[in-house]
Amino acid sequence: xxxxxxxxxxxxxxxxxxxxxxxxxxxxxxxxxxxxxxxxxxxxxxxxxxxxxxxxxxxxxxxxxxxxxxxxxxxxxxxxxxxxxxxxxxxxxxxxxxxxxxxxxxxxxxxxxxxxxxxxxxxxxxxxxxxxxxxxxxxxxxxxxxxxxxxxxxxxxxxxxxxxxxxxxxxxxxxxxxxxxxxxxxxxxxxxxxxxxxxxxxxxxxxxxxxxxxxxxxxxxxxxxxxxxxxxxxxxxxxxxxx
Amino acid sequence: xxxxxxxxxxxxxxxxxxxxxxxxxxxxxxxxxxxxxxxxxxxxxxxxxxxxxxxxxxxxxxxxxxxxxxxxxxxxxxxxxxxxxxxxxx
Numbered sequence: 187x188x189x190x191x192x193x194x195x196x197x198x199x200x201x202x203x204x205x206x207x208x209x210x211x212x213x214x215x216x217x218x219x220x221x222x223x224x225x226x227x228x229x230x231x232x233x234x235x236x237x238x239x240x241x242x243x244x245x246x247x248x249x250x251x252x253x254x255x256x257x258x259x260x261x262x263x264x265x266x267x268x269x270x271x272x273x274x275x276x277x278x279x280x281x282x283x284x285x286x287x288x289x290x291x292x293x294x295x296x297x298x299x300x301x302x303x304x305x306x307x308x309x310x311x312x313x314x315x316x317x318x319x320x321x322x323x324x325x326x327x328x329x330x331x332x333x334x335x336x337x338x339x340x341x342x343x344x345x346x347x348x349x350x351x352x353x354x355x356x357x358x359x360x361x362x363x364x365x366x367x368x369x370x371x372x373x374x375x376x377x378x379x380x381x382x383x384x385x386x387x388x389x390x391x392x393x394x395x396x397x398x399x400x401x402x403x404x405x406x407x408x409x410x411x412x413x414x415x416x417x418x419x420x421x422x423x424x425x426x427x428x429x
Numbered sequence: 430x431x432x433x434x435x436x437x438x439x440x441x442x443x444x445x446x447x448x449x450x451x452x453x454x455x456x457x458x459x460x461x462x463x464x465x466x467x468x469x470x471x472x473x474x475x476x477x478x479x480x481x482x483x484x485x486x487x488x489x490x491x492x493x494x495x496x497x498x499x500x501x502x503x504x505x506x507x508x509x510x511x512x513x514x515x516x517x518x519x
Contacts, residue, residue, distance in 0.1 A: 222519055224519050225518070225519055226519040227519070311519070312519055313519050314517065314518055314519035315517050315519075316515070316517045319517075336519070337515075337516040337517060337518060337519060338516060338518045338519060339438075339439055339516040339517075339518045340438060340439065341438060342437060342438040342439060342516065343516070344516055359487070360485060360487075360515045361484040361485070361496070362483070362484030362485045362515075363485065363515075363517075364485045364515050364517055369517065369518030370518075371518055376518075376519065402513075404437075404511075404513070406438055406448075408438055409448065413511070414492065415489045415492050415493075415494070415511060415513065416489075416492050416493050416494060417494055418493075418494045418496075420496065
């Protein structure tokens with residue numbers, strides 16, 4: 187049941203067609219992981235906290251650096267040197283003290299992924315490398331957990347929602363990793379893609395609208411263009427071919 | 430045959446900010462060869478040492494995933510071939 191305070195806090199979204207008190211209750215009961223609290227993860231976390239997602243686990247092993255502040259909007263100058271998840275969770279709790287925010291300072295690896303993601307119903311991509319994404323993808327596929335994928339470079343971004351067994355997984359879309367480079371990013375790009383990830387999460391949790399499944403959104407901020415490509419499951423995919 | 434080859438922003442640094450390049454070819458591979466003739470620096474970004482597409486490059490013909498054997502896929506006059514480059518930033 188929503189409290190009177192929650193009804194007031196979420197009034198504007200409760201009156202959105204398709205959400206209502208029932209949808210708000212679903213958001214309250216939801217347990218999501220945001221893997222990474224950088225450029226993508228911070229706007230995602232901000233909007234999910236504001237929307238009243240009941241439990242948000244933030245996972246990141248990094249500390250805040252000066253060079254993060256052009257894009258990682260939950261980390262401020264005073265936070266330099268702090269654990270990112272502590273910095274981010276502090277602001278989220280100030281924004282919304284009615285939700286649970288779990289701050290986990292760890293790296294997602296094959297050895298830790300099960301412990302870190304177990305018990306959660308949705309994973310959002312806030313990572314900054316393909317290796318971590320494939321580890322999450324593998325766990326998500328094995329355990330049937332939806333995984334909302336985003337990635338950015340410069341003014342360019344990608345987004346898709348992976349429903350294991352029903353849609354292509356990350357291994358169906360990307361058949362290999364790319365060389366490690368220092369990725370150029372202007373902050374507004376992960377802001378766009380991270381907010382779109384949050385949009386997909388809210389839709390998934392409440393059941394409103396249609397998810398971006400079986401499609402890859404390609405965002406071009408320089409020309410302000412959103413292109414949709416139709417992606418397909420790979421029958422030989424190393425991750426999901428058995429499903 | 431005139432094919433519109435669309436480049437991701439990441440590779441437009443090589444194509445002098447051109448997003449769409451019209452080339453001739455009857456397969457994706459011929460179109461890629463044609464665009465490499467115009468912009469030779471694209472070669473190492475798209476093709477590996479064995480002459481195959483890098484596994485982090487995707488090809489979409491008229492918005493549809495052309496995997497597998499992308500370079501052998503036929504294209505028709507007026508088709509759009511979208512080159513997708515894997516991004517990893519976050």
